[in-house]
Amino acid sequence: MASLFTPSRKVALQVLQEVREGRFAEDALSDALDRQSLSAKDRNLATELVYGVVRWRDRLDSIIRRCVIRPGTRMDPDVREILRTALYQIFFLQRIPEHAAVDQAVMYASQRSKKHAGFVNAVLRRALRDRETADPPPEKDPRRLAVYYSHPEWLVRRWLHRFGYRKTKHILQHNNSKASLELRLNTLKATPDTVSQITEESELQAIPGFPNALRVMRSSGKVETIKGFLEGSLVVQALASQMIAPLLKPQPDMRILDACAAPGGKTSHLAALVQDNARIVALDISQQRLNETAANLQRLGVHSVEFVVGDAADPQMVKELGTFDRILVDAPCSNLGVLRHNPEAKYRVTPEALMQFARIQSRILSNMAGLLNPGGMLVYSVCSPTEEETVGVVDAFLTASPGFSLLPFIREEVPMPVLVDARGFFATFPPPPEMPLDGFFAARVARK
Template sequence: MGSNDIKLSPPRFAMEFGIPEGLIKPEFERRYRELLGDEYETFLSFMAKRPVPSIRVNPMKIDPEWLLSVLRANGWELSQIPWYGYGYRVIRGPERLGNTEWHQLGLYYVQEAASMVPPVLLSPKPGERVLDLAASPGSKATQISEMMLYKGLVVANDVSPERVDSLSSNVQRMGSMNVVVTMFDGRRAPDVLGRESFDKVLLDSPCSSLGEVRRSWGALARWSPRNVEKISRLQVSLAKAAYETLKPGGLMVYSTCTFEPKENEWVVYKLLEIGAVIEEPEVKGLVWRKGLRKWMDWDFGNEMEKCMRIYPQDNDTIGFFIAVLRKPG
């Protein structure tokens, strides 16, 4: 069956899964039925459900076991996230996890479970120089800082005063002493920070945020092929700039919270054209799909299957795409 032969029925899905009528555009349904096949309805059913909230305990400020015992004594039910030792799903707890004294003291960060994966794959070590190019609101930058035991340097950048305010606030709250916050257009990173100056680089790129639909309908309402094309051009520019700041032999993680191939595999393909090499990811306890080797008229090649696609139905998380890239040298 070709994509033009797919039978569309957005109103039925809106009623069945609780997605507001009109949010599932015909082109969206055509595209994602082609991408997911028989899993499309399962995908929609998860997109319509709120994810289980999760927190990341800060081991640099508190003994994690002590904090966990206190939270449980206060009626919390927690389940450890397999892929990050200090990550926990909150099965039962306060409605507003950000309003507790423990949160305000920086003893934990409210962070979605899948969002913890890119820093895990970056695997920052104490003493390294690390760049988080699009860092706000700071969940990954502060996680990276903690994984480095506050030793070395993390440059956490974003582009606007509003985003930097949020980033700075979270860096201060979490006590991330080795994080330096900067503000500039990430496309200028090689000129501002220097070429080949970082051991590791994370670009958790601005994107169409379809993976975030479980938390807000906004991304689905804004989605259009035109917007995807526009964002993709920005992502390619940011990715190339990020790669330029990487030392030879260094590691870069490119991630988004969307499923769009033009924002994911296409961007990675453009990095391969300038010499990047994709590495096979390994994450304990995480279910993920291979990246797309082909999509529409594009043939990305077999190497793209080393990229990681995380759908909501795989681990009951938001959606993510992640690629691990090495600069030869």
């Protein structure tokens, strides 16, 4: 019987167990798919199930609670994961026959025990029979919104207070949507001829208004299969992330520091913007991630980067780096702006954690700013929209650092003027309705 269980569902359940134990879904899924020889169809379904279940976890659990005959029943974590996966298929994937979702779930539960199989069958049958009462639409109440859209209540309440109901609902829906795979043309290798060939032979579409940005219209499951990727003509980089490096205005022959550089998307972008003609230092705390960055940059034909392992929050270490004309501080953060890619982050971040991130970010910003040459510029960026990690960090730094001044962005510097606010900060959150972007923030400061 076990052999009949589809490989996509088996992989998904294994990955979901790893996510439950603390791994990031993206990493666990990538490792699992590398170990398995799945068809493109099975790879896509496994990916859909993993991200779908993680995105909608609280809503799926609320359905389970309504369909359990004896409320308060203690449930085996693996059985709960089986139920979540089946219910996601029933309530969110119209292309999956309901009987197939139920049969597969019962089959997998039976490997544990007949009792578990009977329990799973009963819950799923009741969910099918009482679909409307099992998954009622949300109200404007923060708690109900939080459960229905599977976000922590404290975060929903914060957004309601800051943005109001309509924008908050849009944010919640956006966060639970599927992110397109977006690429950047590597101008160090891609010529007009190769660009034309890549777009003609691959399912890629240029994104109007965004230089060198492409969107994958139909995924085969492996980015390596896209023409031009292995040759170094393409870089995986989300659209909002592609807008960060140009804000630094790097110039040839400058000495440039990319702090917290791994996995190297912005490092390679900086190199491309100066035609690989600068002295770039890529700093990261992880040797392994820096090794991966080096391999990626080699594929892209980048030769202007020196790799340094070190902690940007350590003031003694950073003094050994020397001084720079441009510094990019893409600081570690809560990842609350990239929930489409890392949905598990919303369950792991607390208000207290935001303050911890802000303290680390402040130390890194202060350390890096001390390395800036007079007249030099620094861009501080995070993929988070929280005030603690964005404006709070920048304002605290400027108050404590009279030798630096805010250098506001102007709207002509970015593809969409709405992305520059009244103070000259770059912010892609809340996402514009016409362009589903990740939530990035950036500020630019100059040394007097």
